Amino acid sequence: MQAKKTKAELQDKDLLRYNRNIVLPEIDIDGQRALLKSKVAIIGLGGIGCPTATYLASTGVGHLCLIDFDDVTLSNLNRQVLFSENDISLKKAEAAKKNLHSLNSDIDIKIISQKIDSGFDEHQLVDYDFIIDCTDNFEARTEVNNICLTHKIPLISGAAIKLQGQVATFRNDLDDMPCYRCLYNDLPDNSPTCLESGILGSVTGLVGAILATECVKLICNIGQNNSSKLMLIDMKNYEFKTIKIKKDMECKFCG
Numbered sequence: 001m002q003a004k005k006t007k008a009e010l011q012d013k014d015l016l017r018y019n020r021n022i023v024l025p026e027i028d029i030d031g032q033r034a035l036l037k038s039k040v041a042i043i044g045l046g047g048i049g050c051p052t053a054t055y056l057a058s059t060g061v062g063h064l065c066l067i068d069f070d071d072v073t074l075s076n077l078n079r080q081v082l083f084s085e086n087d088i089s090l091k092k093a094e095a096a097k098k099n100l101h102s103l104n105s106d107i108d109i110k111i112i113s114q115k116i117d118s119g120f121d122e123h124q125l126v127d128y129d130f131i132i133d134c135t136d137n138f139e140a141r142t143e144v145n146n147i148c149l150t151h152k153i154p155l156i157s158g159a160a161i162k163l164q165g166q167v168a169t170f171r172n173d174l175d176d177m178p179c180y181r182c183l184y185n186d187l188p189d190n191s192p193t194c195l196e197s198g199i200l201g202s203v204t205g206l207v208g209a210i211l212a213t214e215c216v217k218l219i220c221n222i223g224q225n226n227s228s229k230l231m232l233i234d235m236k237n238y239e240f241k242t243i244k245i246k247k248d249m250e251c252k253f254c255g
Protein backbone atom coordinates (compact mmCIF):
# COMPACT_ATOMS: atom_id res chain seq x y z
CA MET A 1 0.00 0.00 0.00
CA GLN A 2 0.97 3.62 -0.53
CA ALA A 3 2.05 5.82 2.35
CA LYS A 4 -0.82 7.67 4.01
CA LYS A 5 -2.06 10.43 1.68
CA THR A 6 -3.89 13.57 2.56
CA LYS A 7 -7.42 14.31 1.39
CA ALA A 8 -6.09 17.35 -0.49
CA GLU A 9 -4.53 15.04 -3.07
CA LEU A 10 -7.94 13.94 -4.27
CA GLN A 11 -10.10 16.57 -6.01
CA ASP A 12 -13.29 17.74 -4.28
CA LYS A 13 -15.31 16.09 -7.04
CA ASP A 14 -13.56 12.76 -6.30
CA LEU A 15 -14.25 13.07 -2.57
CA LEU A 16 -17.94 13.54 -3.38
CA ARG A 17 -18.27 10.92 -6.11
CA TYR A 18 -16.38 8.25 -4.17
CA ASN A 19 -17.60 9.26 -0.69
CA ARG A 20 -19.31 5.92 0.04
CA ASN A 21 -16.13 4.03 -0.92
CA ILE A 22 -13.92 6.33 1.17
CA VAL A 23 -16.17 6.00 4.24
CA LEU A 24 -15.41 2.27 4.24
CA PRO A 25 -12.40 1.81 6.55
CA GLU A 26 -11.15 -0.96 4.24
CA ILE A 27 -10.84 1.57 1.38
CA ASP A 28 -10.41 5.06 2.90
CA ILE A 29 -8.39 7.73 1.03
CA ASP A 30 -5.43 5.43 0.39
CA GLY A 31 -7.61 2.78 -1.18
CA GLN A 32 -9.42 5.29 -3.38
CA ARG A 33 -6.11 6.64 -4.60
CA ALA A 34 -4.95 3.10 -5.33
CA LEU A 35 -8.20 2.46 -7.26
CA LEU A 36 -7.78 5.65 -9.31
CA LYS A 37 -4.20 4.67 -10.18
CA SER A 38 -4.88 1.04 -11.00
CA LYS A 39 -5.02 -0.50 -14.48
CA VAL A 40 -7.43 -3.36 -15.10
CA ALA A 41 -8.08 -5.21 -18.36
CA ILE A 42 -11.48 -6.88 -18.83
CA ILE A 43 -11.55 -9.52 -21.53
CA GLY A 44 -15.00 -10.30 -22.91
CA LEU A 45 -17.93 -7.88 -22.68
CA GLY A 46 -20.76 -10.38 -22.34
CA GLY A 47 -23.13 -11.05 -19.47
CA ILE A 48 -20.24 -11.15 -16.97
CA GLY A 49 -17.94 -8.51 -18.46
CA CYS A 50 -20.71 -5.86 -18.58
CA PRO A 51 -21.47 -5.73 -14.82
CA THR A 52 -17.78 -6.18 -13.98
CA ALA A 53 -16.84 -3.15 -16.10
CA THR A 54 -19.78 -1.11 -14.77
CA TYR A 55 -18.86 -1.65 -11.12
CA LEU A 56 -15.15 -1.03 -11.66
CA ALA A 57 -15.93 2.21 -13.54
CA SER A 58 -18.37 3.40 -10.87
CA THR A 59 -15.92 2.50 -8.07
CA GLY A 60 -13.26 4.63 -9.73
CA VAL A 61 -10.74 2.19 -11.17
CA GLY A 62 -8.85 4.81 -13.14
CA HIS A 63 -7.65 2.89 -16.17
CA LEU A 64 -9.74 0.22 -17.87
CA CYS A 65 -8.96 -1.76 -20.99
CA LEU A 66 -12.01 -3.40 -22.60
CA ILE A 67 -11.44 -6.23 -25.06
CA ASP A 68 -14.11 -7.80 -27.27
CA PHE A 69 -14.28 -8.39 -31.03
CA ASP A 70 -18.06 -8.85 -31.23
CA ASP A 71 -21.06 -6.60 -32.05
CA VAL A 72 -24.09 -6.00 -29.82
CA THR A 73 -27.15 -8.06 -30.83
CA LEU A 74 -30.75 -8.20 -29.56
CA SER A 75 -30.17 -11.60 -27.93
CA ASN A 76 -27.40 -10.05 -25.77
CA LEU A 77 -29.80 -7.74 -23.97
CA ASN A 78 -31.22 -10.28 -21.47
CA ARG A 79 -27.89 -10.15 -19.61
CA GLN A 80 -25.42 -7.63 -21.10
CA VAL A 81 -26.65 -4.74 -18.99
CA LEU A 82 -24.13 -2.21 -20.29
CA PHE A 83 -25.94 -2.13 -23.66
CA SER A 84 -29.34 -0.87 -24.79
CA GLU A 85 -31.41 -1.27 -27.96
CA ASN A 86 -29.65 1.85 -29.31
CA ASP A 87 -26.32 -0.05 -29.26
CA ILE A 88 -27.42 -2.96 -31.49
CA SER A 89 -24.90 -3.55 -34.33
CA LEU A 90 -22.21 -1.38 -32.66
CA LYS A 91 -18.90 -2.93 -31.62
CA LYS A 92 -19.29 -4.03 -28.00
CA ALA A 93 -16.00 -2.41 -26.96
CA GLU A 94 -17.01 0.95 -28.51
CA ALA A 95 -20.54 0.86 -27.06
CA ALA A 96 -19.17 -0.14 -23.64
CA LYS A 97 -16.66 2.75 -23.65
CA LYS A 98 -19.40 5.24 -24.60
CA ASN A 99 -21.79 4.00 -21.91
CA LEU A 100 -19.15 3.71 -19.18
CA HIS A 101 -17.97 7.24 -19.92
CA SER A 102 -21.53 8.47 -19.48
CA LEU A 103 -21.39 6.85 -16.01
CA ASN A 104 -17.88 8.13 -15.16
CA SER A 105 -16.18 10.54 -17.59
CA ASP A 106 -13.10 10.90 -15.36
CA ILE A 107 -11.65 7.45 -15.97
CA ASP A 108 -9.41 6.46 -18.85
CA ILE A 109 -10.83 3.69 -21.07
CA LYS A 110 -8.84 1.94 -23.79
CA ILE A 111 -10.63 -0.45 -26.15
CA ILE A 112 -9.35 -3.36 -28.24
CA SER A 113 -11.85 -4.86 -30.72
CA GLN A 114 -9.89 -8.07 -31.29
CA LYS A 115 -10.37 -11.74 -30.61
CA ILE A 116 -8.17 -13.32 -27.93
CA ASP A 117 -6.39 -16.17 -29.71
CA SER A 118 -2.81 -17.14 -30.56
CA GLY A 119 -2.61 -14.12 -32.92
CA PHE A 120 -3.34 -11.59 -30.16
CA ASP A 121 -0.45 -9.25 -29.34
CA GLU A 122 -0.04 -9.83 -25.61
CA HIS A 123 2.15 -6.75 -25.23
CA GLN A 124 -1.06 -4.73 -25.30
CA LEU A 125 -1.75 -6.11 -21.80
CA VAL A 126 1.63 -6.20 -20.06
CA ASP A 127 1.14 -2.87 -18.28
CA TYR A 128 -2.09 -3.93 -16.59
CA ASP A 129 -2.14 -4.67 -12.84
CA PHE A 130 -4.99 -7.19 -13.09
CA ILE A 131 -6.69 -9.11 -15.86
CA ILE A 132 -10.32 -10.19 -15.53
CA ASP A 133 -11.33 -13.04 -17.81
CA CYS A 134 -15.00 -12.89 -18.78
CA THR A 135 -14.67 -14.88 -22.00
CA ASP A 136 -16.95 -17.78 -22.91
CA ASN A 137 -14.59 -20.40 -24.35
CA PHE A 138 -11.63 -22.46 -23.15
CA GLU A 139 -9.34 -21.50 -26.04
CA ALA A 140 -9.51 -17.84 -25.05
CA ARG A 141 -9.19 -18.73 -21.36
CA THR A 142 -6.04 -20.74 -22.05
CA GLU A 143 -4.58 -17.83 -24.01
CA VAL A 144 -5.42 -15.39 -21.19
CA ASN A 145 -3.86 -17.81 -18.68
CA ASN A 146 -0.66 -17.93 -20.76
CA ILE A 147 -0.45 -14.12 -20.93
CA CYS A 148 -0.99 -13.82 -17.16
CA LEU A 149 1.61 -16.51 -16.40
CA THR A 150 4.23 -15.03 -18.75
CA HIS A 151 3.86 -11.53 -17.33
CA LYS A 152 3.01 -12.53 -13.71
CA ILE A 153 -0.32 -10.69 -13.79
CA PRO A 154 -3.00 -11.74 -11.25
CA LEU A 155 -6.00 -13.25 -13.03
CA ILE A 156 -9.60 -13.15 -11.86
CA SER A 157 -11.81 -15.45 -13.88
CA GLY A 158 -15.60 -15.77 -14.06
CA ALA A 159 -17.99 -18.11 -15.82
CA ALA A 160 -21.73 -18.82 -15.76
CA ILE A 161 -24.22 -21.18 -17.36
CA LYS A 162 -27.90 -21.84 -16.60
CA LEU A 163 -28.31 -20.88 -12.90
CA GLN A 164 -24.70 -21.63 -11.94
CA GLY A 165 -21.55 -19.57 -11.76
CA GLN A 166 -17.86 -19.82 -10.91
CA VAL A 167 -15.29 -17.27 -9.84
CA ALA A 168 -11.60 -18.05 -9.44
CA THR A 169 -8.64 -15.90 -8.44
CA PHE A 170 -5.11 -16.83 -9.52
CA ARG A 171 -2.22 -14.98 -7.88
CA ASN A 172 0.23 -15.33 -10.76
CA ASP A 173 2.27 -12.50 -9.24
CA LEU A 174 3.23 -14.74 -6.29
CA ASP A 175 5.57 -17.76 -6.39
CA ASP A 176 4.37 -21.39 -6.64
CA MET A 177 0.72 -20.59 -7.22
CA PRO A 178 -1.66 -22.76 -9.27
CA CYS A 179 -2.82 -21.47 -12.65
CA TYR A 180 -6.11 -21.72 -14.54
CA ARG A 181 -4.92 -24.90 -16.28
CA CYS A 182 -4.03 -26.53 -12.92
CA LEU A 183 -7.76 -26.26 -12.21
CA TYR A 184 -8.82 -27.41 -15.70
CA ASN A 185 -6.04 -29.65 -17.00
CA ASP A 186 -8.36 -31.52 -19.38
CA LEU A 187 -10.38 -29.09 -21.41
CA PRO A 188 -13.82 -30.36 -22.33
CA ASP A 189 -14.28 -31.10 -26.06
CA ASN A 190 -17.85 -29.86 -26.22
CA SER A 191 -18.63 -27.62 -23.28
CA PRO A 192 -22.23 -26.35 -23.44
CA THR A 193 -22.72 -22.75 -24.55
CA CYS A 194 -25.23 -20.17 -23.30
CA LEU A 195 -26.99 -20.52 -26.67
CA GLU A 196 -27.54 -24.26 -26.06
CA SER A 197 -28.12 -24.26 -22.30
CA GLY A 198 -29.43 -20.79 -21.51
CA ILE A 199 -28.28 -18.30 -18.91
CA LEU A 200 -30.15 -16.03 -16.54
CA GLY A 201 -28.95 -12.42 -16.68
CA SER A 202 -29.10 -11.98 -12.92
CA VAL A 203 -26.69 -14.93 -12.51
CA THR A 204 -24.10 -13.38 -14.86
CA GLY A 205 -24.72 -10.12 -12.96
CA LEU A 206 -23.95 -11.89 -9.69
CA VAL A 207 -20.72 -13.35 -11.08
CA GLY A 208 -19.69 -9.95 -12.50
CA ALA A 209 -20.36 -8.22 -9.18
CA ILE A 210 -18.18 -10.80 -7.38
CA LEU A 211 -15.36 -10.37 -9.94
CA ALA A 212 -15.45 -6.58 -9.50
CA THR A 213 -15.50 -6.93 -5.69
CA GLU A 214 -12.57 -9.35 -5.78
CA CYS A 215 -10.61 -6.93 -7.99
CA VAL A 216 -11.29 -3.98 -5.65
CA LYS A 217 -10.18 -6.17 -2.69
CA LEU A 218 -6.89 -7.00 -4.43
CA ILE A 219 -6.25 -3.35 -5.36
CA CYS A 220 -7.00 -2.13 -1.81
CA ASN A 221 -5.41 -5.15 -0.11
CA ILE A 222 -8.61 -6.13 1.71
CA GLY A 223 -8.98 -9.54 3.38
CA GLN A 224 -7.03 -12.74 2.77
CA ASN A 225 -5.70 -12.40 -0.77
CA ASN A 226 -2.55 -14.46 -0.90
CA SER A 227 -4.00 -17.73 -2.18
CA SER A 228 -5.68 -18.96 -5.35
CA LYS A 229 -9.27 -19.94 -4.77
CA LEU A 230 -12.48 -20.99 -6.48
CA MET A 231 -16.07 -20.06 -5.63
CA LEU A 232 -18.86 -22.27 -6.92
CA ILE A 233 -22.30 -20.66 -7.11
CA ASP A 234 -25.46 -22.76 -7.51
CA MET A 235 -28.47 -20.47 -7.45
CA LYS A 236 -30.90 -23.30 -8.29
CA ASN A 237 -30.07 -24.86 -4.91
CA TYR A 238 -29.10 -21.59 -3.18
CA GLU A 239 -25.53 -22.71 -2.44
CA PHE A 240 -22.11 -21.04 -2.45
CA LYS A 241 -18.95 -23.10 -1.93
CA THR A 242 -15.35 -21.87 -1.75
CA ILE A 243 -12.35 -24.15 -2.24
CA LYS A 244 -8.62 -23.54 -2.31
CA ILE A 245 -7.08 -24.42 -5.70
CA LYS A 246 -4.12 -26.80 -5.51
CA LYS A 247 -1.12 -26.50 -7.78
CA ASP A 248 -0.80 -29.37 -10.26
CA MET A 249 2.90 -30.27 -10.20
CA GLU A 250 2.49 -31.88 -13.66
CA CYS A 251 0.85 -28.77 -15.17
CA LYS A 252 2.34 -28.07 -18.61
CA PHE A 253 1.53 -24.38 -18.32
CA CYS A 254 2.91 -23.27 -14.94
CA GLY A 255 4.62 -26.50 -13.75
Ligand SMILES: [Zn+2]
Binding pocket: 178, 179, 180, 181, 182, 183, 248, 251, 252, 253, 254, 255
Ligand atom coordinates in the same frame (compact mmCIF):
# COMPACT_ATOMS: atom_id res chain seq x y z
ZN1 LIG B 1 -0.82 -24.67 -13.82
